[in-house]
């Protein structure tokens with residue numbers, strides 16, 4: 518009995534010494550001291566021991582148990598310390614190393630201008646509507662009063678996918694799609710990317726953005742158009758801004774006008790930005806052509822409306838005094854980070 522206990526103790530102490538993880542120490546505890554452990558088995562064998570020897574054997578088992586428990590405890594404390602020290606070593610911070618920089622993105626000047634513009638029109642009760650960039654010729658031209666042989670089709674230098682499908686040259690097709698649904702009244706702006714096969718220069722790009730507006734209801738007049746655009750100009754460019762309407766021609770509106778605003782740089786006195794005139798052209802507009810209403814299934818005897826189109830880049834360039842449109846597309850961070 519005594520030898521057996523000695524053997525158990527020796528084996529257990531050796532294993533404890535070799536253990537290099539908390540898990541293995543726990544395993545040893547279970548295999549020696551646990552319910553089915555070696556030492557417990559010895560206690561179960563006590564019934565075979567002579568009655569007078571039982572206290573002695575019991576004492577020996579208890580001593581063995583105490584020695585093993587103590588060794589386990591000691592080893593655990595040591596291991597815990599070791600683990601903590603290693604963790605400290607791993608997590609040491611070298612404050613002299615350069616930090617990791619997380620670069621923060623921000624909105625593109627085009628996007629800032631768009632959100633400003635949307636805010637003004639949403640404030641006036643407009644809905645923001647988007648449509649496809651690849652569009653049927655029918656919506657891009659025909660329904661906007663630009664039939665197959667119309668010269669405007671040449672002027673707009675269209676990219677054709679095939680003879681019926683184009684990359685939209687304007688966001689007006691979104692208006693045609695909305696009018697076609699026949700849900701009145703309409704009060705919407707359609708922002709988005711448009712495409713024309715232009716050469717790239719300081720004021721042209723084959724891909725740019727437009728924001729077109731449309732209002733259709735009973736009793737809409739040119740006075741509503743003027744009032745709306747004047748309000749827009751004041752909110753967008755400043756409260757002292759004045760607007761000027763010059764007669765113009767567009768196929769989808771009649772009458773049509775181009776709108777100038779007083780130069781927000783010089784207030785109308787004349788400067789480099791307005792080329793000395795005191796005025797800056799910002800958009801085209803007009804009363805929706807009765808024929809366009811008809812083609813979209815709206816009775817022009819009952820309803821009337823106005824439409825306008827703003828070049829987003831043009832407005833962004835003016836607002837931030839950028840003199841070259843190409844800067845907006847080059848993604849040069851030195852330029853973009855200024856906004």
Ligand SMILES: [Zn+2]
Nearest residue numbers: 780783788791
């Ligand atoms: Zn000026």
